[in-house]
Amino acid sequence: MGPFSLQKWQASLSNVPMLIEGLGVTLIVSVTGLALAMIIGVVFGVLSSSHWKVARFFARIYVEFFQNTPLLIQVFLLYNALPLIAPKAVIPVTVIGIMGVGFYHGAYIAEVVRAGIQSIHHGQIEAALSQGFSYIQAMRHVIIPQALRVVLPPLTNQAVVLIKNTSILAVIAGGDLMYRGDSYAGNAGNYGPTYIVVGLLYFALCFPLAVLTKKLEDRAEVHGNA
């Protein structure tokens, strides 16, 4: 029986409901991980563009550490260090996964936020205020629309990479899509069709976001050149 025989395809397809369950875990980890990454990213992004030297320094250290070491080692460190820090707490692996992708992509988002802040000229807020805008109005109508144009494309790109990176949960038995697919493939000796189905599910999740990224990039370019 070949690795891509009809029986293997049928067996793989009958396993799809379990994969969908895994997809649910992947989705939850992705959404919460992205939320955590956004919070961290905004905090460190603002810190690294502040006038306070110490804050800039700490933000730099955070970003450089998380961007220059593999996600895998960060997750392994969390996995081993968390029980030491909180010996009594039972921490589910999904939470470790959320923290892992959250901390890691937080560093990338911090850089995105910093670029967004730096893209806006200081004079703009003053100009808007002098024209009678209130601070909130100036933010709402002048500053934020411009910053979003710079920030949104790399942000949605980060979301795609984050979703793909949640597959790291498979390494610590996190019950996500990759894990379910891999353990079924291993148990049933049915790799080819299973991996292809898993791949298509990830693709279905990531591709729309990738298309959105491209659209936002094109739009940013049009406005950027004008």
Place this chain on the structure above:
Amino acid sequence: MLKDPVIYAALGRGLQLTLVIALVTIVLSFIFGTLLGIARFSKIPVLSQAATVYIEFVRNIPLLLILLFCYFVGGLQSRDAAIFGLTVFTSSLLAEVVRGGLNSIGTGQWEAAHSQGFNYVQILRYIVLPQAVVKMIPPIVSQFVTVIKDSSFAMTIGAFELMYEGVILTGKYWKATQVITIYILIALIYFVINFTLSLLSRKLQGKLSLGRGTIEQ
């Protein structure tokens, strides 16, 4: 435990394989990614569509899945599966960098060269690529950092690279603080290499600073 030479021997071995995997991947992905990028950029529909399908599919699935596929379905050995899988994945990302670089060269240059009697390949070779490469260097260098980090995934298919050697060491040094010490050691090794590359990338970016937009991680 930090005086145990076994640790450094193991990590040294692992680092060697990590560097081999990363370097071979980088060279192969650079070649394949450039071809892919040119194919997608080209005006030949079949070529451009095939490249687009490849790039968009590979870019939107996890590297881990590609590695497992190469190992279990492709039947390659650990190291070769790692190099092959990483190359498949990285090429699709580099192709986009190349395309971005090519797109950044104004159409006026193409027309000018064309009017001077250059053909398509000559224009690419002598006029567009030399300029585009300059813009592509910083994102390519930062892609190297990603490859070195990503090569750690090779442990999942049994390649004895830096990460996996560390995990094996935790069999001997299994106490929580020892495990953490080993992982911190590994993290430091990755950090020193990647931070140096990141600084280099940033320096080049500053030196070549040619507007933004082409560099998007």
